[in-house]
Amino acid sequence: MKNIVLSIATLIIVGLIAGLFFYQMPSKHAEVQEPNDQAAPATQPLYANETIDYSLQNDEVSITFDKGKNWLPIPIEKEVLFNGEYTGSKEELIENSYILTKKRVAFLYYENDTIKMLSSTDQGESWQKTVISEHYPPIRFRKIAFINKHFGYVIISGDRTMSQEMSSVFLTHDGGKSWNETNNTNVTRLVADGGFTNEQTGFLSFGILNPEHPDLHVTKDGGANWSKTEIRIPKKYNKIFVIAEAPFKDGNDLAMLINQGSNGDYLGGKVKGKFLSKDEGKTWEFDREVQLDE
Known part of the structure; x- marks a missing residue:
């Protein structure tokens, strides 16, 4: 009789423990979240941590100045921003073809054989379209930048045939209202990069197809001579x-990084020369070697 009572008591205790265990286990059905009835916004930031950003979703171009609010x-x-010789992703704008700052937003593009700039200096309240050059052949390399309120530059290459x-x-010199072309370098190699460090000193770098040496040209008189x-x-x-x-300013000197090109394998191609x-x-x-992300 005593053994029967002990057996019944044991079964009751085991049952209580099992019941408590299953009671505390979360239901699998509870883990399934109900669908959100609130539709996602039509535009999402490309760089979520940036205050100023753009979106190309739904083939529409839009901009935010407050982190997407x-x-x-x-x-x-959207399509005109990619006109010309370009085979990259159209999910993000072409590098260096735009400016996003609180004081100036600008987009460089090619349309109807004309190089144009769409810009705003009042955070999108008004927009101005400016012609930079007419009757220009299809472009490949494109870069726009301003180094102060008044002075800016545009570098373009086009009419490519092989190399x-x-x-x-x-x-x-008037904040982008008018543009004047500098004298030509007379170099016909493919443009790799370029830029100005002040209103007189500018650079153009050439050679992107299996180069063996860097080819950099400089002007010290605003493009009159290279x-x-x-x-x-x-x-x-x-x-x-x-x-x-x-090149860029580095204290009292100018600094420049020289990369290994697309086929570089020195240290895995992960360093540049400064x-x-x-x-x-x-x-x-x-000066020294630097890492790609330095």
Whole structure:
């Protein structure tokens, strides 16, 4: 009799434990979330951490100045932003073809054989369309930048045939209202990069198809004259650092990164050479290796 009572008591305890265990287990059905009836916004930020951003969703171009709380439509068709020789992704704008700042928003594009700029200086309340150059052949490389309120530059290449193309530099001194073309470098290699460090000093880098040496040209008179720079590359890096990127200010000197090109394999292709100039870009000396993300 005693054994029967103990057995019944044991079964009751086991049942209580099992019941408590299953009671505490979350229901699988409870893990399934109900669908959100609130539709996702038509535009989403491309870079969620940026205050100023753009969206190309639904083939519409829009911009936000408050991390996506409010979006403003931009009066331009998405497709024209990719006109010309371009085979990259159309999910994001072409690098260097636009400016996004609180004081200036600008988009460089090609339409009907004309290079144009759409810009706003009042955070999208009004927009201005400006013609930079007419009767220009289909473009490939494109870059727009302003280094102060009044001075900006546009670098364009086009009419490509194999490894040759024409290139042009346009400057503005009135905030983008009017543009004037500089004299030509007379170099027909493919443009790799370029830029200005002040209103007089500018650079153009050439050679992107299997280059063996960097080819950088400089102007010190606002594009009236161009000359090839002297880049002193140590023997260790000969035919390794081959494509010059746009120089930039580094303290009292100018600095420039030279990359390995698309086929570079030195240290896995993950380093560039940093060079410095003490004579406004005429000559360049090796400084050190830098990582790609440095």
